[in-house]
Amino acid sequence: MRLGVILAIFLVWAVLPLYAVGTANSIRLTANPDMITADGKSVSTITAEIRDASGQLVPDGTLVTFTTNLGSIDGAVATKAGVARARLTSSEVVGTATISAWVAGTPAVGNIKVELLAPGTEIPRESFVSLSSPSYLVYDTEKQIITGSGGVKILHRGLTITAEEAQFEVQALILRCRMSIAGGPIVVSRGDKTMEASLLYYDVTRMNGYAVVFDNDGRLKRVQFRGADLAVQPTDEDLSPYFDFIEPEETPSVLIRSNRIVVLPRDKIQFHRARVYIDGQKLVSVPLQVIPLSGSGADMSNYIGWDANGLRVDVPLFYSLSPEFVGSVHVRRGESAGWGFYSGNSGWAIDMVQEYGTAEGAQGKFLLNRLNAKDWGVHWQHSIQSQTGSSFYSYVDFPSHKDIFASLNYSAPVKFGSVGMNVYGSKYQDAGADISTDLYLQSNPTPILSGAARFSLLGRTSYTTAPGEGDRIGNGLTGLLYGKTINLGNKTRLSTSASYGYDWGGSGSGSSSRVSAVVSKQFAASGFFDLIYSYDRDRFSSTNIGRHRLSTSLGYFGSSKWRASVYSTFTLDNPSSSAFGSFSYNIRPTLRFYVLQSLQRSSGYSFSDTQIAIAKRIYGQEAALVWSKSRHRIELEIGAVRF
Numbered sequence: 229m230r231l232g233v234i235l236a237i238f239l240v241w242a243v244l245p246l247y248a249v250g251t252a253n254s255i256r257l258t259a260n261p262d263m264i265t266a267d268g269k270s271v272s273t274i275t276a277e278i279r280d281a282s283g284q285l286v287p288d289g290t291l292v293t294f295t296t297n298l299g300s301i302d303g304a305v306a307t308k309a310g311v312a313r314a315r316l317t318s319s320e321v322v323g324t325a326t327i328s329a330w331v332a333g334t335p336a337v338g339n340i341k342v343e344l345l346a347p348g349t350e351i352p353r354e355s356f357v358s359l360s361s362p363s364y365l366v367y368d369t370e371k372q373i374i375t376g377s378g379g380v381k382i383l384h385r386g387l388t389i390t391a392e393e394a395q396f397e398v399q400a401l402i403l404r405c406r407m408s409i410a411g412g413p414i415v416v417s418r419g420d421k422t423m424e425a426s427l428l429y430y431d432v433t434r435m436n437g438y439a440v441v442f443d444n445d446g447r448l449k450r451v452q453f454r455g456a457d458l459a460v461q462p463t464d465e466d467l468s469p470y471f472d473f474i475e476p477e478e479t480p481s482v483l484i485r486s487n488r489i490v491v492l493p494r495d496k497i498q499f500h501r502a503r504v505y506i507d508g509q510k511l512v513s514v515p516l517q518v519i520p521l522s523g524s525g526a527d528m529s530n531y532i533g534w535d536a537n538g539l540r541v542d543v544p545l546f547y548s549l550s551p552e553f554v555g556s557v558h559v560r561r562g563e564s565a566g567w568g569f570y571s572g573n574s575g576w577a578i579d580m581v582q583e584y585g586t587a588e589g590a591q592g593k594f595l596l597n598r599l600n601a602k603d604w605g606v607h608w609q610h611s612i613q614s615q616t617g618s619s620f621y622s623y624v625d626f627p628s629h630k631d632i633f634a635s636l637n638y639s640a641p642v643k644f645g646s647v648g649m650n651v652y653g654s655k656y657q658d659a660g661a662d663i664s665t666d667l668y669l670q671s672n673p674t675p676i677l678s679g680a681a682r683f684s685l686l687g688r689t690s691y692t693t694a695p696g697e698g699d700r701i702g703n704g705l706t707g708l709l710y711g712k713t714i715n716l717g718n719k720t721r722l723s724t725s726a727s728y729g730y731d732w733g734g735s736g737s738g739s740s741s742r743v744s745a746v747v748s749k750q751f752a753a754s755g756f757f758d759l760i761y762s763y764d765r766d767r768f769s770s771t772n773i774g775r776h777r778l779s780t781s782l783g784y785f786g787s788s789k790w791r792a793s794v795y796s797t798f799t800l801d802n803p804s805s806s807a808f809g810s811f812s813y814n815i816r817p818t819l820r821f822y823v824l825q826s827l828q829r830s831s832g833y834s835f836s837d838t839q840i841a842i843a844k845r846i847y848g849q850e851a852a853l854v855w856s857k858s859r860h861r862i863e864l865e866i867g868a869v870r871f
Contacts, residue, residue, distance in 0.1 A: 252290060252336035253281040257329055259316075259342050260609055260623040260635065263385075266344035268708055268727050268742070269668055269686060270318045271650050273623065273635050274301065276329045277311050278336055283575035285310025285603055285628065290331060293830055295806045297779030297797045298325040298344060298744070300764050308656055309628045310603075315652075319762065320708055320725035321744040322346050326781065326795050328806035332833040335858060337826055338567045339795070339808055343435075345456055347646070347673070357403075357432055358383040359396060360488040367489060367499070369482040370817065372398040373474060374489055380405075384432060387455045390415045391428070395473045400791070401432035401493055404473055413442065421458040429470035430455065432493065433783075434756065438467050465719070482506055484517060516546060548582070555582045567808065568824050568839050568856075576600060603628040617641045631656045645671040645684070660695035673710055682710040690734055702734020720749040740766045755784040774802030789814050804830045819844055822852075 256277040264270035274294065278286045285307075292312040294301045298321065302314035316327060323344050330337040359365060363378025373395060380394040382403060392411030395404045405414045405428040413424040416439070423441055426448060430437035435455035440448050450467050453460045486499040502517035503510055540562035548555035558579045578600045585591035592610035606626040613619055618640035625633040632655050639648035648668050655661040667689045673682035686706040693699045706729030714722040723746045730739045743763040750756050758781040765775050778800055783793040796807035809825040822841040828834070836857070843852035855862045 251280055252278045252286050252331035252334040254279050255292075255329060255331065255336040255338045257327070257338045257340040259327070259340050261611070261621050261637070262341070263343040263345060264316075264318050265347055265639070266318050266320055266322045267347050267670065267686075268318060268320045268706065269648070269650075269666070269670070269688070270639075271637065272316045272318075272342050273633075273652075274314045274316055274327050274329070274340065274342075275311060275625065276305075276307075276313075276338075277627065278307055278331060279310065286331075292329055292331055293828075294327060294329050295797050295799075295804065296325050296327045297760050297777070297781070297795070298323050298746075298762070300742070300766070301327060309630045311625075311627050311631075313633065316342060318344050319742070319744050320710055320727060321723050321746050321760075323723075323746055323748075323758070323760070324781075326779075326797075328797065328808070328828070330806070330828045330835070332828075332830065333835065335568075335835075335837065337828055337835070337837075339806075356384075357396070357401075357491040357493070358488065359394065359491075362487075365486055365489060367398075367484040367486070367497070368476065368480040369484065370480055371474070371476070374398065374491075375473075377408075385435065385455065386418055387435075387458070388415075388417045389428070389430070393473075396491070397474070398491055398497065403430040403432060403437075404428065404471060405430075406471065406473070414439075416453075416458065418455075418458040423453065423458060423460060427467075427471040429467070438463070438465075438470050440467065440471075479508070486517075518544065553582070553584050556580070567826055568837065605629060645669065662692070662694035664690065664692040666690050673708075680712050682712075684708045684710070686729070688731075692734065700734045702731055704729055704731035706730075706740075716747075718749070719751065720747065722747050757782050774799035774804060776800035802831070 256279075258275045260273050260275070262272065264272050276292050276294075278290055278292065280286055288306070288308055290307040290310075290312075291304055292307060292314075293304050294314040295303075296316060299317050299319040301316045305312040305314050312329075314327075314329075316325060318325075321344070325342045325344055326339055327342065328337075328339045359374055359376060359380060359382050361376040361378055361380045363376075365374065365376040365380070367374050375396075376394045377392060380391050382389040382391070382394060382396075382405075389403070389405060391405035391414040392408040393406050396402070405425075407413055407426045413426060414428050416423040416425065416428065423439065425439040425441045427440040428437065429439070436453065437455065438450070438452050441451050441460075443449050450463050450465065451460050452463045452465075483505045484499050485503045485505065486501060488500040490498040490500070492498075497519055499517040499519075501513075501515060503513045504517070505511065541560060543559045544556040545559075546554070546556045558577075558581065560577045560579060561575065577598045580596040580599065582594040583592075584594075590610070590612045592608065595607040596604065597607065598604045605628050606624070608624045609622070611619070611621045619638070621637045623635045634651075634653050636649070636651040639646055646669075648670075650666045651663070652665075653661060653663040668686060670686045671684050673684045675681075676683045684707075686704075686708060688704040688706070690702045690704070691699070692702075706727055708727045709725060711724035711726075716722055724744065726741075726743045728739065728741045731737060741763070742765070743761075745761045747759040748756065749758075758779075760777075760779040760781075762777045762779075763775055764777070776799070777797060779795075779797040781793075781795050784791060790811070790813040792809075792811045794807070794809040796805065798805045805827065806829075807825070807827040809823075811823045813821045815821055820843045822839070822843060824839040824841075825837070827836040838857040839854060841852045841854040853862060
């Protein structure tokens with residue numbers, strides 16, 4: 229009896245809000261689109277929804293700070309109806325832009341990634357990994373590994389791989405394939421490009437890999453390749469450590485067998501026509517099984533659990549289920565939003581989600597969220613990728629059914645280069661509409677300086693209108709210089725770019741310039757280090773936000789025992805920085821130790837947090853004790869009951 233009272237008091241105390249109502253407590257970030265071209269003109273809209281500890285939207289005027297390691301972004305944006313939006317403009321360097329966002333003096337901290345792809349690369353919109361097999365496809369819930377045989381087909385962002393045998397590490401996002409003795413070769417294809425191999429290793433996170441392929445004479449050779457464009461180049465590296473499958477030490481206690489498995493990285497897994505086995509005995513068969521990949525996933529489908537924010541629930545009711553259309557109504561509580569174990573939105577929510585896709589290349593998602601609340605909203609994204617290479621993306625956001633925001637991005641290849649258009653519009657409840665449009669023409673990059681660099685010319689015409697400012701038309705001309713990638717040896721590369729432009733008319737005349745340099749090193753099968761320097765001077769930017777920026781990214785995900793990642797951005801001529809780090813170590817196969825660290829600093833403000841957790845995995849779920857430095861206490865997180 230006494231133990232029960234103590235436990236009840238502990239659980240109630242663990243979920244009491246530490247921050248006052250109206251103070252930012254959680255931040256939910258989205259990027260639309262999440263893949264853009266590294267051409268200096270493509271734009272992604274970063275949306276931050278901020279809520280307080282009671283789950284209500286924060287007051288208008290709450291300031292959100294944004295930073296990025298690649299490209300340029302609006303430095304500080306005030307919320308309207310609980311939402312702040314910043315535009316990320318791509319750099320000319322290919323890579324991954326990590327965007328941080330936070331509200332000063334609060335635990336509302338988060339980050340999100342946007343991929344910057346080489347010009348001319350087809351931009352696929354799906355973000356999942358799909359594995360299917362007519363013969364054998366099974367998921368080990370303890371090791372979180374998918375193993376398949378008998379004609380396995382893998383799809384990821386426009387890349388198609390077929391293999392007789394395949395294995396996919398769900399947490400590390402590593403795919404391995406091999407030929408069988410009696411089967412055909414591994415076939416990798418993208419558009420009209422095809423590669424045949426006997427062994428293959430592919431890192432989904434970095435979209436690159438290694439393979440042993442057949443040359444024109446049928447001989448085997450070692451290569452490395454990019455998944456984004458299937459560019460292949462020879463390598464002399466010893467690839468033998470990359471291709472070994474992970475063999476089970478003993479028969480897994482819980483297995484899920486499926487015809488098709490769809491992995492949404494670090495979010496959830498969908499099993500189509502799932503059969504669940506416990507100790508070799510079939511327990512249940514369901515048309516769709518959805519399980520989260522972590523206790524802090526953004527979409528906790530098929531989930532009932534308890535964590536630092538109290539009861540956490542996501543129960544989906546499917547009204548449509550097919551490869552082209554998946555529709556569901558979700559009953560949710562404790563939806564994750566932000567960084568760390570404690571990030572989440574309070575209160576109950578009923579959401580309707582409709583995802584669709586067509587064979588012609590169109591796909592999208594329609595969301596009605598918080599239908600049971602007074603701040604219900606509508607969100608819709610739609611994209612079309614044509615066979616000719618043109619790309620269309622639209623996004624409509626109607627949060628809290630008060631203010632509406634819409635964006636449209638279109639690009640198409642032409643004989644001399646590319647043409648495109650970016651359109652943005654918003655209408656606030658208490659103000660008129662504002663619209664901005666950019667039309668641009670860009671020439672194909674031309675080799676100069678004996679091939680040491682490529683030069684491209686970008687012409688732009690803009691139109692803007694806003695209440696009290698009238699109509700404005702501007703023009704601009706920018707020269708872009710792409711340096712040739714330099715191999716520094718020992719799997720280290722240097723990429724550089726620079727641009728200089730002049731704009732006249734519109735909001736004013738003036739010049740702008742930008743320089744980027746990226747040193748990238750791969751030091752293990754799934755380890756990498758990036759060092760990025762950038763200089764960004766816009767004609768409208770203030771020196772108060774800083775122009776010189778140094779960023780680092782470090783990650784290692786290839787070990788079955790431990791994983792680590794660090795991301796940081798420092799503004800060299802302004803007291804501003806952002807850093808996130810994570811480390812996990814498997815003490816035993818079912819016992820894991822976590823450390824999470826964050827630091828956000830700007831002029832007159834600093835916030836840091838360290839979170840330490842011991843987690844025990846039971847049948848694919850975790851129960852954890854978590855300590856937070858910013859909260860000065862230990863809290864209990866009980867893993868989910870999934871069904």
